[in-house]
Amino acid sequence: MTPINRDVPQDGDAPEDPQRLHNDLHEIWGNPRGLKALTIVNHSTLGLRFMVTGMVFFLIGGMLAMLVRAQLALPGQGFMTPDIYNQVTTMHGTVMMFLFAIPVLEGLAIYMIPKMIGARDLVCPRLTSLGYWCYLFGGIIITFSLVLEMAPESGWFMYTPLSSSEYSPGLGSDFWLLGITFVEISALSAGVELVVSILRTRTQGMALHKMPLFAWYILAMALMIVVGFPPLILGSILLELERAVGMPFFEVAGGGDPILWQHLFWLFGHPEVYIIFLPAAGIVSTLIPVFAGRPIVGYGWVVFAILVTGFISFGLWVHHMFTVGIPQLAQAFFSASSMLVAVPTAIQVFVWLATLWLGKPKMKLPMLWIVGFLVIFVCGGLTGVMLALVPFNWQVHDTHFVVAHMHYVLVGGMFFPLIAGLYYWLPLFSGRMPSETLGKWGFWLTFIGFNTTFLIMHWTGLLGMPRRVYSYDTGMGWDVFNLISSLGGFLLSVGIAMVLLDIALHFRFGKPAKHNPWNADTLEWANTMPPSAYNFVSLPNVDTRHPLWDNPDLPHTITEGRHGLAVASHGRREMWGSDPLTGKVREIIHLPDNSWWPLFAALALSVVCLSLLTKFYPLAGIAVVVAVAFLLRWSWENGAHPKAAPDARVNPGDPPLHSRTMDGPGLWAMSVTLLANGSFFLSYLFGWFYLWTVSPEWRMPETSPLSLLGLIVAGLALTAGAGLLEKLVRGLRQQQDAGLAAGMYFISALGFVQVAVTLWVLLGADLAITVTTHDAVIMVGLVYVLLHGGLGSILALLQGLRVGYGYVGAYAPFEPVVVAQWWRYNVVTFWVIVGALAVLPSVIGG
Amino acid sequence: MIATMERLHLTHPLHFIVGLTLWSVWFVTVYGGHAVACAVIPPDPEQGAFTLVNAMLLVVSLAAAGLLATLAWGCCRIAKHHQGRLLFNAVVSAGLYLFSALGVVFTAMPIVGLPPCL
Numbered sequence A: 001m002t003p004i005n006r007d008v009p010q011d012g013d014a015p016e017d018p019q020r021l022h023n024d025l026h027e028i029w030g031n032p033r034g035l036k037a038l039t040i041v042n043h044s045t046l047g048l049r050f051m052v053t054g055m056v057f058f059l060i061g062g063m064l065a066m067l068v069r070a071q072l073a074l075p076g077q078g079f080m081t082p083d084i085y086n087q088v089t090t091m092h093g094t095v096m097m098f099l100f101a102i103p104v105l106e107g108l109a110i111y112m113i114p115k116m117i118g119a120r121d122l123v124c125p126r127l128t129s130l131g132y133w134c135y136l137f138g139g140i141i142i143t144f145s146l147v148l149e150m151a152p153e154s155g156w157f158m159y160t161p162l163s164s165s166e167y168s169p170g171l172g173s174d175f176w177l178l179g180i181t182f183v184e185i186s187a188l189s190a191g192v193e194l195v196v197s198i199l200r201t202r203t204q205g206m207a208l209h210k211m212p213l214f215a216w217y218i219l220a221m222a223l224m225i226v227v228g229f230p231p232l233i234l235g236s237i238l239l240e241l242e243r244a245v246g247m248p249f250f251e252v253a254g255g256g257d258p259i260l261w262q263h264l265f266w267l268f269g270h271p272e273v274y275i276i277f278l279p280a281a282g283i284v285s286t287l288i289p290v291f292a293g294r295p296i297v298g299y300g301w302v303v304f305a306i307l308v309t310g311f312i313s314f315g316l317w318v319h320h321m322f323t324v325g326i327p328q329l330a331q332a333f334f335s336a337s338s339m340l341v342a343v344p345t346a347i348q349v350f351v352w353l354a355t356l357w358l359g360k361p362k363m364k365l366p367m368l369w370i371v372g373f374l375v376i377f378v379c380g381g382l383t384g385v386m387l388a389l390v391p392f393n394w395q396v397h398d399t400h401f402v403v404a405h406m407h408y409v410l411v412g413g414m415f416f417p418l419i420a421g422l423y424y425w426l427p428l429f430s431g432r433m434p435s436e437t438l439g440k441w442g443f444w445l446t447f448i449g450f451n452t453t454f455l456i457m458h459w460t461g462l463l464g465m466p467r468r469v470y471s472y473d474t475g476m477g478w479d480v481f482n483l484i485s486s487l488g489g490f491l492l493s494v495g496i497a498m499v500l501l502d503i504a505l506h507f508r509f510g511k512p513a514k515h516n517p518w519n520a521d522t523l524e525w526a527n528t529m530p531p532s533a534y535n536f537v538s539l540p541n542v543d544t545r546h547p548l549w550d551n552p553d554l555p556h557t558i559t560e561g562r563h564g565l566a567v568a569s570h571g572r573r574e575m576w577g578s579d580p581l582t583g584k585v586r587e588i589i590h591l592p593d594n595s596w597w598p599l600f601a602a603l604a605l606s607v608v609c610l611s612l613l614t615k616f617y618p619l620a621g622i623a624v625v626v627a628v629a630f631l632l633r634w635s636w637e638n639g640a641h642p643k644a645a646p647d648a649r650v651n652p653g654d655p656p657l658h659s660r661t662m663d664g665p666g667l668w669a670m671s672v673t674l675l676a677n678g679s680f681f682l683s684y685l686f687g688w689f690y691l692w693t694v695s696p697e698w699r700m701p702e703t704s705p706l707s708l709l710g711l712i713v714a715g716l717a718l719t720a721g722a723g724l725l726e727k728l729v730r731g732l733r734q735q736q737d738a739g740l741a742a743g744m745y746f747i748s749a750l751g752f753v754q755v756a757v758t759l760w761v762l763l764g765a766d767l768a769i770t771v772t773t774h775d776a777v778i779m780v781g782l783v784y785v786l787l788h789g790g791l792g793s794i795l796a797l798l799q800g801l802r803v804g805y806g807y808v809g810a811y812a813p814f815e816p817v818v819v820a821q822w823w824r825y826n827v828v829t830f831w832v833i834v835g836a837l838a839v840l841p842s843v844i845g846g
Numbered sequence B: 001m002i003a004t005m006e007r008l009h010l011t012h013p014l015h016f017i018v019g020l021t022l023w024s025v026w027f028v029t030v031y032g033g034h035a036v037a038c039a040v041i042p043p044d045p046e047q048g049a050f051t052l053v054n055a056m057l058l059v060v061s062l063a064a065a066g067l068l069a070t071l072a073w074g075c076c077r078i079a080k081h082h083q084g085r086l087l088f089n090a091v092v093s094a095g096l097y098l099f100s101a102l103g104v105v106f107t108a109m110p111i112v113g114l115p116p117c118l
């Protein structure tokens, strides 16, 4: 590796030979071919993989929908048995929500965000790769259940007890629970790294209030994923434990409650629809100003609306449960908050209309889809407000009216903007333009087909046709409507096929696009078309919301290497790490190279998933250990490791490498991960207190089975370890690392003491986990703190070793800070668990 | 009062989320408190909406709304003294506090009219 001895151009200076710079950068960032393509961590490649895979799942889900519509076209049809029909509807909903909508939008965000904020990649590239593989393998496992005719059949929300072992004895529910949890790893990884990337890797000068609106939307979406998915993960784990081991969480007889599942599901499920809607709205807010030829009216209003949506949508979940028998007053709260969430959506609609009104809109193909979105989505929003009214809701609950509403918001609010976005960014992907003729045909067929299919369903719903019935009798007055609806469905399919054909053909026959073909304002169009693996030869200073409008020359100066970090001789993948508020450059982030570990870890995790499915538990245990080993090995290749950044020299005047500071992006990634973890933990506590207060047959023993003394000893060991770690970190802040390794080993030992004592308490408690819900819930809580404590001590142990290898020390103080955060979290959750499970019950009593 | 407001750094983007977080905390308190109250001290249905439970929920809600409104007012005051980024932050925060305050009022309205545990 050549040391750095060249002068680097400062912003605007004369560059070195641009071609040479490009070649150097390509050498470092370029994608390998052949088998090694499996190791790629680059965000452009992985974003495309996400999107293409998502579209494949869309086709699968669409085919399932066509099967449903074919069966419902005429009364009394039964080419699918009730059993198969249930599998097909359940899988349609599941595939569309989990395997199409979220991954496609995430793929788009993964592709676009670095390009829009002037970065060269996402901040945890290996995590992108892990996310993709988990998604792919999980998706294949779930879909494969259809081929085996063993697919889940209790509806996409898997209500207990229908999905419990008594009513769903086969493997269907297990496929769902295990497969979806596996896929959710992918959503969470993308969520975490998108948050950190947006906050910490914007190019110099891009302050928070100068970010492209799309980044705001994705920031909100990513945070909502981080907070919103854990409740469902918890629910899935509990239900799978009930099905596999017999721990009675949702069974009334043992003290559980099936309604708990509904709470956990909808705690995730309602935010989920906004997780899908927000990025789609982000596409709309990006496209409308470009085609209207003027800045958006009310940037601040849009930010306001995004934030409000992000929060309020977590306060509505019970509106899916208005019919389960909840006190009127509680229903009224949720009804009111459901109406509240319409406010930010209305604000955005007005902002979009005002921007179109004040600009000179050009009706290019992407705009056509935006207009289609506006029409359909506003209708869906109106029926949504109707459904938020409790009496009306009782009337149409579980009828086709709901199916109609749901598709107006989902297809209108997500699919139409998505296609608009795909058409808009197509030239960036391929360097070519789509065909206006074929594209217009595709749009109109889709639009007319969609409305024919779903407008009619409002009628059938009001006429009382329930959803998820496999057949119906003639004479209910539903026949004609269903026939029209099904014909519409096929029209819709033709339209979508046309769109896909257009996109496929354009790669060959499309007109070559000129640079920045739509005259857009955002930075992604400063890339070459298609973009290079490193996006930007040099990283510009951006202090406007419309870099390409205010400085049309920017693409050239970027490519000529006239801006920051135009240096490649050190062989590292580098980009700016900036201040989250002001966008001032703080450090140079160096990114890891391509790696096999994500793929290997995902493979091991699929073995875990499959062996749990087939109830082959020894193998599952081994695979878990292997997966953890892969992940730890991955974390080993960081910081000052020879594969990461052993040499920390930078150009004079440049900030230090992030691994040589105390506040690198890894710390932020850990915080966001702990946010997800905390949401999981709070969902668990919610479950505990919910069952305690509401569950009809809940039984609390007279005295807690847990040894309070043992728990206190364990907690003290944990707290001492965390305290010591804080002290070491304080030392590092003063550049002192004497006794660092020994300290780490000692902390690790304290962690093991906590684990051992907690384990002893657990075994001594003699819990009857298959008999009472109380004991089963306690078991889950203790296992939670055990796993966290165990991981904490392993991490401390590895830190000790790394100090010995010279990867960590006063000159590279970054990692202990991250580990300290984990320990801090452990201390808090441990004492909360002790309080909630052992102390409170004896104070209050059952 | 003004001095306290200064110390809150109302031009920091953290206030983008404080108001809505308070709204969420209030919402969880009222929803959870209501459930627990109905489990522990269910009032006589004859009493209608004039119960201790309603009164407690109402007090909590008024306090939350008052706090949020004060913060909204504080952001407005501070906003006048700034420009650019800090002005943007203060104005957006003011709007979010105001929305949260109104959100509390709107969501809490049923407390005045409905019996709690039916």
Ligand code: HEM
Residues within 6 Å of the ligand: A062, A065, A066, A068, A069, A089, A090, A092, A093, A094, A096, A097, A101, A154, A155, A156, A157, A403, A407, A410, A411, A414, A415, A453, A466, A467, A468, A469, A489, A492
């Ligand atoms: C593209 C054309 C589509 C058609 C023709 C279609 C059709 C249908 C039909 C007929 C049902 C069954 C209703 C019932 O019997 O209860 C259904 C359910 C559902 N659809 Fe779609 N759909 C389409 C696209 C989508 C998309 C894009 C999404 C999500 C992004 C979606 C999400 C759902 C969900 C969540 C359900 C509920 C499944 C359940 O009740 O378990 N659909 N759809």
Ligand SMILES: [Cu+2]
Residues within 6 Å of the ligand: A269, A270, A316, A317, A319, A320
């Ligand atoms: Cu909802």
